[in-house]
Amino acid sequence: MRRDRDWTGYGFLLPYLMLFGMFLVLPMVFGLGLSFFRYEMLSKEPAKFVGLENYREALWLPHADGTRGDAYFRQALWATVRFVVLAAPLTVTFALLLALGISMAPERRQNIYRLMVFVPTMITISVVGILWRWFFADQFGLFNIWLTRLHLREVHWLTDVNMAMKSLVLMTLWWTVGGPVVVLLAGIKQIPDAYYEAAAIDGATGWRRCWYITLPMLKPVLLFVIVLNVIGAWQVFGQPFIITSGGPERSTLVLMQYIYVTSFLNYRLGYGAAMSWLLFLLIAAFSLVQFRLMREK
Amino acid sequence: MRGVVTFLIVVGTLIAGGCDRAEVLGEKTTIRFWNGFTGPDGRTMLGLVKTFNDENPDLNVIMQRMEWGTYYNKLFVAGLGGRAPEIFVSHSYALPRFMGAGFVREVDDLLGTGPGQLDPADFDANVLANLQRHGRHWGIPLDVHPLGLFYNKKLFREAGIVDAKGEAKPPTNREEFVTALRKLTDAKKKQWGFVWTWQRTNSYTIIRQFGGELFDPQGVRPTMGAPENAEALTWCRGLIKEGLVPAPQDFNSWIGFRQGRVGMVFEGIYMLPELERQKDLDWGAAPVPVVGKQQSAWGESHSLVLRKDVKGKKLEGAKRLIKFLSDHSVEWAMGGQVPVRKSLRASEKFKSLYAQSQFAREIPYIAYYPKNPYIFEFLTEFDLAVELTLRGTLPADEALGRGQQNMERVVERYQAQGWDLGEAR
Numbered sequence: 001m002r003r004d005r006d007w008t009g010y011g012f013l014l015p016y017l018m019l020f021g022m023f024l025v026l027p028m029v030f031g032l033g034l035s036f037f038r039y040e041m042l043s044k045e046p047a048k049f050v051g052l053e054n055y056r057e058a059l060w061l062p063h064a065d066g067t068r069g070d071a072y073f074r075q076a077l078w079a080t081v082r083f084v085v086l087a088a089p090l091t092v093t094f095a096l097l098l099a100l101g102i103s104m105a106p107e108r109r110q111n112i113y114r115l116m117v118f119v120p121t122m123i124t125i126s127v128v129g130i131l132w133r134w135f136f137a138d139q140f141g142l143f144n145i146w147l148t149r150l151h152l153r154e155v156h157w158l159t160d161v162n163m164a165m166k167s168l169v170l171m172t173l174w175w176t177v178g179g180p181v182v183v184l185l186a187g188i189k190q191i192p193d194a195y196y197e198a199a200a201i202d203g204a205t206g207w208r209r210c211w212y213i214t215l216p217m218l219k220p221v222l223l224f225v226i227v228l229n230v231i232g233a234w235q236v237f238g239q240p241f242i243i244t245s246g247g248p249e250r251s252t253l254v255l256m257q258y259i260y261v262t263s264f265l266n267y268r269l270g271y272g273a274a275m276s277w278l279l280f281l282l283i284a285a286f287s288l289v290q291f292r293l294m295r296e297k
Numbered sequence: 298m299r300g301v302v303t304f305l306i307v308v309g310t311l312i313a314g315g316c317d318r319a320e321v322l323g324e325k326t327t328i329r330f331w332n333g334f335t336g337p338d339g340r341t342m343l344g345l346v347k348t349f350n351d352e353n354p355d356l357n358v359i360m361q362r363m364e365w366g367t368y369y370n371k372l373f374v375a376g377l378g379g380r381a382p383e384i385f386v387s388h389s390y391a392l393p394r395f396m397g398a399g400f401v402r403e404v405d406d407l408l409g410t411g412p413g414q415l416d417p418a419d420f421d422a423n424v425l426a427n428l429q430r431h432g433r434h435w436g437i438p439l440d441v442h443p444l445g446l447f448y449n450k451k452l453f454r455e456a457g458i459v460d461a462k463g464e465a466k467p468p469t470n471r472e473e474f475v476t477a478l479r480k481l482t483d484a485k486k487k488q489w490g491f492v493w494t495w496q497r498t499n500s501y502t503i504i505r506q507f508g509g510e511l512f513d514p515q516g517v518r519p520t521m522g523a524p525e526n527a528e529a530l531t532w533c534r535g536l537i538k539e540g541l542v543p544a545p546q547d548f549n550s551w552i553g554f555r556q557g558r559v560g561m562v563f564e565g566i567y568m569l570p571e572l573e574r575q576k577d578l579d580w581g582a583a584p585v586p587v588v589g590k591q592q593s594a595w596g597e598s599h600s601l602v603l604r605k606d607v608k609g610k611k612l613e614g615a616k617r618l619i620k621f622l623s624d625h626s627v628e629w630a631m632g633g634q635v636p637v638r639k640s641l642r643a644s645e646k647f648k649s650l651y652a653q654s655q656f657a658r659e660i661p662y663i664a665y666y667p668k669n670p671y672i673f674e675f676l677t678e679f680d681l682a683v684e685l686t687l688r689g690t691l692p693a694d695e696a697l698g699r700g701q702q703n704m705e706r707v708v709e710r711y712q713a714q715g716w717d718l719g720e721a722r
Contacts (some may be wrong), residue, residue, distance in 0.1 A: 043714040139549050159546030264370055266671055
């Protein structure tokens with residue numbers, strides 16, 4: 001017997017789908033189209049279809065001096081890679097350690113710990129940025145005042161080319177670790193007590209219980225947290241934009257900021273769209289690899 | 298049900314009220330005025346606009362302030378969409394973009410000696426010419442804000458840099474400047490004779506003093522790699538290497554000056570309100586010393602600009618507002634600006650403004666940024682070259698040479714898109 005399809009579910013989905021379509025799918029498709037056009041708002045000429053020329057400009061367009069592609073694009077990509085490599089693993093590791101630690105605390109205190117870790121996440125990046133700029137300031141910053149009191153050398157947190165990105169990662173860790181902690185904590189709570197009780201009877205130590213029960217059972221949640229963090233790290237923008245403006249010497253000018261400057265300061269929308277799609281493809285590829293790796297037994 | 302009826306009544310009343318209000322306002326002509334004055338200067342401007350509205354009951358000027366950081370973006374997009382305000386403020390360096398995009402109206406009919414006009418002879422010729430292109434003016438300068446020398450009088454007296462009366466004596470040339478640096482700098486006390494503030498304006502001033510230029514006279518070809526520019530930046534780096542000036546990354550300059558640990562800074566007149574509020578700092582103001590071969594100091598002007606298609610009553614009202622603001626630019630200057638009307642600068646009211654009067658001496662040789670549509674891309678390259686040099690990462694000629702190469706590519710791109718780049722200055 002053929003059963004009529006029930007459309008009620010779609011009805012509930014409709015408001016979300018409409019917003020999703022209007023503000024995500026449509027702009028993405030529009031952006032993809034735009035990336036094949038030479039569309040510059042400052043130009044006297046109308047937008048012109050140029051095929052893959054914008055992608056070529058970013059990646060392999062030859063120049064008179066023998067170089068190829070956009071050196072600033074490569075520099076921004078490298079800065080972003082450095083951020084991803086530092087920020088994503090650190091955030092996930094710290095979040096996992098904090099979640100495990102909090103889960104072991106007495107039930108009554110867990111809420112207060114969770115709140116303490118989560119509060120920074122609720123502050124907007126503009127406020128966090130201004131706050132940490134003061135913490136990092138060379139002569140009058142909080143961190144250097146502490147270091148001086150401890151008779152240690154001052155650190156050029158934001159003005160040293162080799163230090164600036166690490167400082168941004170440190171700030172990001174403080175700011176974002178709360179979200180993954182809450183998710184991982186919820187995941188830990190989902191693990192039935194029976195496993196731990198059985199392991200305890202078998203004489204398993206706390207560490208072994210964590211390694212053989214908690215982590216394997218937490219794998220789907222952990223995968224979710226890792227993927228979200230890696231995607232978030234690729235899309236980093238607010239931290240360098242507010243704290244370092246991409247400096248010193250463009251060392252923290254990440255891809256998102258370069259796309260922003262290209263598109264909305266220099267009004268090269270076609271080229272900006274092409275770089276956005278290159279970033280999207282990178283993120284998609286990374287996410288796929290992560291899913292594959294985590295799925296393997 | 299009763300709740301729904303009440304709601305409908307309230308909404309109906311509000312709509313009706315709104316309609317009434319619109320009709321009342323309909324008797325007035327509304328003029329939108331956008332600017333980026335979000336600091337204390339915004340309150341001064343708001344006060345002027347309120348006075349204007351009171352004095353002109355047939356007009357209703359609505360002023361909207363936005364952060365400079367996003368202001369030009371919003372203005373540009375609004376202009377492209379035909380929704381730009383009737384009047385807006387633009388720095389002179391940003392104006393070529395708006396002119397190029399075709400939504401700026403020329404203002405030559407506002408200049409003249411007739412009623413309601415502004416006498417062009419009353420403006421400084423170089424300041425007015427800065428807004429000229431193809432023989433026409435595209436904005437009315439409201440002010441000029443030059444880079445000047447702020448110095449710490451107490452540190453000067455302690456170091457014995459004084460005149461015959463025992464008063465702190467600011468340097469006027471390279472020799473006096475370097476001598477002052479040597480006397481004021483005391484590494485043990487973490488005290489510096491001079492520190493870089495905004496590297497862009499500081500180095501541009503020195504480059505121009507060394508006879509350097511960043512574009513050819515037509516404003517088309519970049520000349521960033523010119524030897525004079527490299528010579529100027531090499532001299533700047535030399536001060537750092539010699540230990541007379543800290544590297545820019547090693548010092549929070551303006552805060553240091555306000556804390557009394559810095560003898561001299563080159564800063565814009567717009568920093569004045571902060572100093573005036575600070576009662577425990579004995580500071581002085583003077584023109585930037587000539588450390589190169591000629592007088593020069595970076596400066597910029599806020600210009601009052603009209604949208605291209607403003608017509609009829611709105612145009613007449615907008616012109617009235619521009620004249621009013623220009624006539625009241627001494628009040629505007631009190632917040633840290635210099636008026637560009639000679640008659641106003643001759644007034645007792647202006648003469649009583651100490652720092653503004655000092656910095657006004659620089660007007661005849663103010664160095665504006667080059668005028669072209671790719672100024673933002675150009676400044677990015679310039680900033681990077683200056684940063685690489687002052688930090689000691691690259692020699693000046695190499696850093697500037699890289700910038701030159703990148704700028705040539707940018708210029709080619711603009712030319713390929715049909716930009717009229719000639720006579721851009």
